[in-house]
Amino acid sequence: MIKNNYVKQYFFQGFLFAGFGPIVAGIVYLILSCTIEGFVLSGCEVFLAIISTYILAFVQAASGVFNQIESWSVGKSLIFHFLSIYSAYIGCYLVNSWIPFNWIVIGIFTLVFILTYFLIWLIVTSIIKKQATILTKHINNKNR
Amino acid sequence: MNFKLILDKNHVEEVIVYAHEVSETVKKIENLINGNNIELTGYKDKEIVKITLNDVSCFTMENNKLIAITEKGNFQIKERLYRIEEIVYDGFIKINQSTLVKRIDIERFEVSVGGALMVVLKNGYKDYVSRRQLKKVKERLGL
Secondary structure, eight states, X not given: OOHHHHHHHHHXXXXXXXXXXXXXXXXXXXXXXXXXXTOOOOXXXXXXXXHHHHHHHHHHHHGXXXXXXXXXXXXXXXXXXXXHHHHHXXXXXXXXXXXXSOHHHHHHHHHHHHHHHHHHHHHHHHHHHHHHHHHXXXXXXXXX | OOOOOOOOTTSOOOOOOOOSSOOHHHHHHHHHHHHTTOEEEEEETTEEEEEETTTEEXXXXXXXXXXXEETTEEEXXXXXXXXXXXXXXXXXXXXXXXXXXXXXXXXXXXXXTTSOXXXXXXXXOEEEOOHHHHHHHHHHTTO
């Protein structure tokens, strides 16, 4: 795949899943309104949440392309993937005031984000690795 | 159907099938043997060469062009990928939307750092297995 294809793929994947962002936001707000008495949101807050979760889902889905660029080193792919997702999340959380603009809070958020990112990566990688081992074993037996 | 293999370096390599009828197995054997002899025209710069499926490890789309990866190098094939998919029959596996790899040339599967399942061919070529194709890949490998 060449550079242009990756750009196309980035936007394709992004737009394909972006719509799920506002749906998730809607579900979260629904749960909050059912559980917190007197929970109300202004039109502006709802509008901001819809736009930012749309962008969040777009970036989350589109960033998968960074891992498919074979000419990039492993480290570069991971850094781009992590930074794009992290910047979308931190931006989204701050704009919506889901976390306050306080360096300690941002630091804790970043730490939790890094740990969660690493944990998810570890789980996904180990599942795929197991699958790869089974397939390799099978193909070796067949080719023997 | 019985299977008999005779290893003889002094004899021309050939496959002779004795069968009661043209069954699915016979058709598969025929496709397997003749399929590998299908000739394709490969283009590289100003060079035009004849290549057979035997030579090809992988077909992949690059910049909207179909490329055959062989031991002799990479050649453009002026054919559609879906047409090649029909021709190659059983010997190749579609691993993602734009790549077919020869089954016997698969060396191993591995995981990329991003968590994608990768196929590594004996010539070192690597490509990812898409989630959509994974089920079919497993089926084709008999899993």
